[in-house]
Amino acid sequence: MSYIIRPWALEDLKAVMRLVRESASLHKALDQVKTTPEILRDEGFRKDATFGCLVAEVSPEQRSKEGDAIVAYQFHYLTYCTWDGRILFGEDLYVQPEFRGKGIGSSLLATAAKVALAKRCSQIRFISAAWNQPATDFYAKLGALNVTIRNSWNLCSIEEEHIRRLAEPATE
Amino acid sequence: MSYIIRPWALEDLKAVMRLVRESASLHKALDQVKTTPEILRDEGFRKDATFGCLVAEVSPEQRSKEGDAIVAYQFHYLTYCTWDGRILFGEDLYVQPEFRGKGIGSSLLATAAKVALAKRCSQIRFISAAWNQPATDFYAKLGALNVTIRNSWNLCSIEEEHIRRLAEPATE
Numbered sequence: 001m002s003y004i005i006r007p008w009a010l011e012d013l014k015a016v017m018r019l020v021r022e023s024a025s026l027h028k029a030l031d032q033v034k035t036t037p038e039i040l041r042d043e044g045f046r047k048d049a050t051f052g053c054l055v056a057e058v059s060p061e062q063r064s065k066e067g068d069a070i071v072a073y074q075f076h077y078l079t080y081c082t083w084d085g086r087i088l089f090g091e092d093l094y095v096q097p098e099f100r101g102k103g104i105g106s107s108l109l110a111t112a113a114k115v116a117l118a119k120r121c122s123q124i125r126f127i128s129a130a131w132n133q134p135a136t137d138f139y140a141k142l143g144a145l146n147v148t149i150r151n152s153w154n155l156c157s158i159e160e161e162h163i164r165r166l167a168e169p170a171t172e
Numbered sequence: 173m174s175y176i177i178r179p180w181a182l183e184d185l186k187a188v189m190r191l192v193r194e195s196a197s198l199h200k201a202l203d204q205v206k207t208t209p210e211i212l213r214d215e216g217f218r219k220d221a222t223f224g225c226l227v228a229e230v231s232p233e234q235r236s237k238e239g240d241a242i243v244a245y246q247f248h249y250l251t252y253c254t255w256d257g258r259i260l261f262g263e264d265l266y267v268q269p270e271f272r273g274k275g276i277g278s279s280l281l282a283t284a285a286k287v288a289l290a291k292r293c294s295q296i297r298f299i300s301a302a303w304n305q306p307a308t309d310f311y312a313k314l315g316a317l318n319v320t321i322r323n324s325w326n327l328c329s330i331e332e333e334h335i336r337r338l339a340e341p342a343t344e
Contacts, residue, residue, distance in 0.1 A: 032255050034256055034294075035256070043257070043258070050250055050251075050252045050258065077251055078249075079261060080215060082205075082212075082247055082264050083201065083205045083206065083207065084206055085206060085207055085215070086215070089251060091252060091253060110339060113335045113339035114339045116335050117335060122331070123330065123331055124329070125329050126327075127326065127327060128326050128328050129324055139330075142330060143333070143338075144330045144334070145331065146326050146328050147326075147327050147328060148327045153299045153327055154299065154319075154321065155297060155318075155319050155320045155325055155327055156299070156318050156319065157296070157297050157316065157317050157319050158297075158311075158315055158317075159294070159317065160294045160295065162314060163289060163295070164285075164289070166278075166281055166285035167288075167289055
């Protein structure tokens with residue numbers, strides 16, 4: 001299997017969006033996808049882009065059943081811990097099912113690790129779903145620690161309705 | 173109790189660093205604090221700053237036992253979800269023990285909520301320690317959801333030693 005890992009380009013927007021939706025489908029969460037290729041373009045290709053994206057591109061003869069050469073992607077952005085400093089956050093890592101087991105996920109993470117070092121990050125953090133045992137095993141093999149278990153850290157979210165209520169002048 | 177909430181300024185660096193260390197002490201993690209006022213200045217006060225910080229400043233006659241007017245802070249930065257778009261991540265929210273129960277934490281979060289709306293974020297996310305029941309109750313009252321429990325999402329970390337191993341050419 002021959003492939004290259006590279007930062008995404010404008011012409012990859014539709015292919016990446018398709019993979020984002022495919023990944024959400026596997027999480028039974030397609031209805032939660034509110035982004036569009038235009039939104040990803042506006043956020044990802046301006047000068048102070050909010051995030052970066054790496055893609056895996058296979059050679060033309062190895063394209064997917066649907067004829068696509070972009071078969072995997074990895075999203076990341078810079079975050080900051082007041083204790084440790086810079087941390088690269090890996091938002092998504094997705095490899096199409098028919099291309100798994102060929103080292104593409106590890107290659108994407110190896111390239112993300114280079115991005116982390118270039119940006120002087122001391123950690124890569126990401127979220128892993130507890131029910132996704134193959135992903136959990138894959139990350140553990142690469143040396144990842146589950147800090148939810150180690151530190152009893154829970155991820156919490158305040159959603160838009162509550163943000164609006166909080167921001168109302170009466171709450172101050 | 174009279175106080176104002178405002179974005180931090182260069183002259184707050186030492187006060188904020190002191191609170192960061194005080195908060196880490198309460199987490200029994202002071203040895204994990206690698207940042208310095210200089211590092212926070214370089215990251216937080218350049219044009220494309222990695223993060224923002226809000227501080228609560230009390231009037232001179234209400235200063236803390238140590239004589240400080242900055243008695244609470246809240247750190248945040250922009251993150252990105254491929255499904256939902258922009259999310260404001262609240263890294264730290266800390267109020268000195270002697271100033272708790274006066275609405276300062278809620279005021280900081282109300283101002284962070286305004287930042288989230290101004291930056292077109294659909295969520296505020298943050299980490300809450302499961303053992304910190306007062307914090308858990310406080311966040312629940314504001315409408316926060318525990319997505320580690322709801323979605324079985326675990327936070328994972330790849331630390332520097334493993335990042336370096338991953339980034340080595342031999343792993344590709």
